[in-house]
Amino acid sequence: MEIFRKLFAEKILKFHEGTNRMIQLMLKIPVFEQRCSETIFTEDKTKLRTALGVLAQIFVLLYEFIKKYIYVALFMYIPYMLIAQVRPLVAMNQERTLLFMFFILTTIGGSIANNTMFAMAQRDYLMVKVMLVSPYMNCLGRLFYKMISEFIFYTIILCMFGVTPYHAIMTAIVTIAARPIGEAMAILSFDHIPKVYDNRHIYNGIILALSVLAAYGVPFLTRRVSRNWMVMIHPVFVIFMLLFGAIAMLYLWKYKHYREIMREALHNTRSA
Numbered sequence: 001m002e003i004f005r006k007l008f009a010e011k012i013l014k015f016h017e018g019t020n021r022m023i024q025l026m027l028k029i030p031v032f033e034q035r036c037s038e039t040i041f042t043e044d045k046t047k048l049r050t051a052l053g054v055l056a057q058i059f060v061l062l063y064e065f066i067k068k069y070i071y072v073a074l075f076m077y078i079p080y081m082l083i084a085q086v087r088p089l090v091a092m093n094q095e096r097t098l099l100f101m102f103f104i105l106t107t108i109g110g111s112i113a114n115n116t117m118f119a120m121a122q123r124d125y126l127m128v129k130v131m132l133v134s135p136y137m138n139c140l141g142r143l144f145y146k147m148i149s150e151f152i153f154y155t156i157i158l159c160m161f162g163v164t165p166y167h168a169i170m171t172a173i174v175t176i177a178a179r180p181i182g183e184a185m186a187i188l189s190f191d192h193i194p195k196v197y198d199n200r201h202i203y204n205g206i207i208l209a210l211s212v213l214a215a216y217g218v219p220f221l222t223r224r225v226s227r228n229w230m231v232m233i234h235p236v237f238v239i240f241m242l243l244f245g246a247i248a249m250l251y252l253w254k255y256k257h258y259r260e261i262m263r264e265a266l267h268n269t270r271s272a
Contacts, residue, residue, distance in 0.1 A: 018056030019049055061149075068153045069160070076101040077161055079216050089224035095163050096225040099171055101215040102158065103232045107175045109211030111182030113204035116142045117190070117261060135258035143183060143252070147176040170233040177238075177245030184248040190261055197264075 076098050084091035116139060151172045158168035189196040196203055219225050231237050 014060070015053050015057060018060060019053035022052040022056045064149065065153050065156075068150075069157050072098075072102070072154075072157050072161060075105060076215075083216065083220050087220060087223050090219050093225045094161075095167065096227070096230060097219055098158070098161055098163060099167060099232065100219065100225055100229050102154075102171060103174070104215040105211050106154070107171070107178050107232065109208055109215075111175070111178040112185060113182075113207040113211075115179075115182045115186045116146065117183055117186035135262045136256070139258045139262075140252065143179065147179050150179075151176045167233045170235075170238050173238055174232045174241045177241040180245050180248040180252055184251050187252070187255060187261070190264070191257075 079101065080090070080094060080097045083097070084094075090097055154175060155165075155168045155172045158171060159165055163171070186197075186200075189200075
């Protein structure tokens with residue numbers, strides 16, 4: 001249990017923060033103010049505080065789910081609808097088109113450009129300097145949470161947009177397997193290609209721009225979405241990605257210089 005506390009210390013902190021926000025919200029409601037103001041902080045109200053914390057986390061998860069749903073709707077479903085207006089063969093293959101766009105934009109582009117190593121912030125500084133969580137555990141905990149939440153959320157969301165459960169699960173597995181690969185690439189750039197790391201905002205922008213062009217341009221220009229493009233749901237490819245992702249995860253687990261990455265990222269943030 002101790003290793004889980006260290007890995008998810010930031011989420012535990014958010015749980016307590018959410019509990020305090022719920023208490024503050026309740027104290028502003030006249031119906032609850034008199035009953036809660038003096039007793040909610042006593043030790044015998046631990047169950048009540050825990051229930052409020054759980055309720056707050058449900059709202060947080062719902063918020064994260066809605067954000068991802070809007071992301072899929074805006075960047076995949078609406079572009080599919082627009083392309084389908086002028087490309088009948090694309091219109092006939094909604095599932096293939098959405099999976100292709102998702103694979104390009106999220107699995108590839110998102111894993112490379114939207115990784116946690118390139119997104120260190122003051123929250124990470126708080127966890128390390130104030131909460132005394134090691135940068136090693138902080139970074140891995142963020143990655144694990146991202147992988148778990150995305151697997152659940154994206155599986156459900158893809159099904160909501162007409163993708164079969166089997167294909168949604170396979171695509172989500174490939175996506176979470178790609179996450180540690182993107183993180184390992186970021187670390188390698190930090191250690192061996194400093195120009196890429198120093199200009200990571202430009203680098204990320206180029207990756208995302210190319211992903212958008214490929215995701216929308218290929219179906220539009222070719223006028224169709226071929227069955228051969230659905231490599232992300234092929235069992236052999238899924239196994240390959242899981243193996244490659246496991247190797248990348250092993251590299252991340254053994255890497256020992258997260259503190260240097262965090263120090264550099266925060267220094268650049270303050271200097272920007």
